[in-house]
Amino acid sequence: DSGVTQTPKHLITATGQRVTLRCSPRSGDLSVYWYQQSLDQGLQFLIQYYNGEERAKGNILERFSAQQFPDLHSELNLSSLELGDSALYFCASSLDTNNEQFFGPGTRLTVL
Amino acid sequence: GENVEQHPSTLSVQEGDSAVIKCTYSDSASNYFPWYKQELGKRPQLIIDIRSNVGEKKDQRIAVTLNKTAKHFSLHITETQPEDSAVYFCAAIRAGFQKLVFGTGTRLLVSP
Numbered sequence: 001d002s003g004v005t006q007t008p009k010h011l012i013t014a015t016g017q018r019v020t021l022r023c024s025p026r027s028g029d030l031s032v033y034w035y036q037q038s039l040d041q042g043l044q045f046l047i048q049y050y051n052g053e054e055r056a057k058g059n060i061l062e063r064f065s066a067q068q069f070p071d072l073h074s075e076l077n078l079s080s081l082e083l084g085d086s087a088l089y090f091c092a093s094s095l096d097t098n099n100e101q102f103f104g105p106g107t108r109l110t111v112l
Numbered sequence: 113g114e115n116v117e118q119h120p121s122t123l124s125v126q127e128g129d130s131a132v133i134k135c136t137y138s139d140s141a142s143n144y145f146p147w148y149k150q151e152l153g154k155r156p157q158l159i160i161d162i163r164s165n166v167g168e169k170k171d172q173r174i175a176v177t178l179n180k181t182a183k184h185f186s187l188h189i190t191e192t193q194p195e196d197s198a199v200y201f202c203a204a205i206r207a208g209f210q211k212l213v214f215g216t217g218t219r220l221l222v223s224p
Contacts, residue, residue: 002155033212043156043201043214056211090155100146101212103155 003027004093004104012110018079021107025072025093031055032074033101034066037088049074050096081111114139116204118215126223131192133218135202136184142204145185146212147176150199159200160187192222 003026013019025032034046045058049068060066063081068074078085088108092101115138125131137145143164148156162169162176162185169176173192178185185204189196202215 002157042216045211045213048211058211100158100161103148103157105155 002102002104004091004102006089006091006104006107008107009105010108010110012112013081014112015081015083017081017111018077019081019109021076021078021089021091021109023074023076023091023093023104025074025091026102029093029095029102030072031094031096031099031101032068032072033092033094034060034074034076035090035092037090037106038084039087041087043090046076078109083111085109086111114142114204114206114211114213116202116213116215118202118218120218121216122219122221124221124223125192127192127194129192129222131187131189131196131220131222133187133200133202133220134184135186135204135215136182137204137213138183139204139206140180140183141206143207144205145176145178146203147187148201148203148214150201150217152198156201189220192220194222194224196220197222 005024007022030051033048035043046060048056066076088106090106091104094101118135146161149159150156173190175188199217205212
C-alpha cells in the first residue's frame, strides 16, 4: 500500500458523459500527478499540481481538467467521454518535484 | 523535450538467469532516473532509482547503472524468479521540470 488512495476503483459510463476521479495523496506529499494508461500502453502524463497550483501539463485533452484542493486531494474531470478514453487512470504523489512518485491503485474507466 | 526509449519491449528468461533492460534519454540535464515494476492490473511500484551524481546503485538482486556520457541507464536483475514477471518502466526527469517521462515498458517473463 503506497498511501495514495483513489476512488472509485471502477467506473462504467456511456459516451458523452462526464465523470470525476478522486485522489488523496500520501500524508505530507504536496505534489499530485495524473497519468493515463490505455490497454497495453505506457504511462502518459496528464497534469501535475503542487500545493494547489498547476505545475505542468502533458498530453491532456481540453475535455479533461483537474484541480487540487486546499486539503491537497485532487480531482480529474473527464467530460464528453469517448470510447477511446477507456483506460486506467493513475494518480501519484510526491513530497516535491524530482522525488520518487508513489502511485495509487488506479481507476479503471470503461466508456461504452 | 525529454524523450526516453526503452528496449527490449519483451524479454523472456529462464528462472535463475539475469535480465537486463536498457533505456536512453535525450535531455542531458535529466538527473533522476527511477524504475517501476507493474504487475497486471496493479499500480506501478518504484523498485529502484538513481540520481545523476551516482554511477551505480544496488539493492539485493536489482541494480541500476547510469552512463551520463552516453545518456543511458540500465536495470539489471540477477537470479530471476517467476515473481519478477511484470512490466518494467524506466523514467527520467530534469531538475526544475515537473514532468517525469516514462519509457514504453518492457514485459519480462520468467519461466520456471
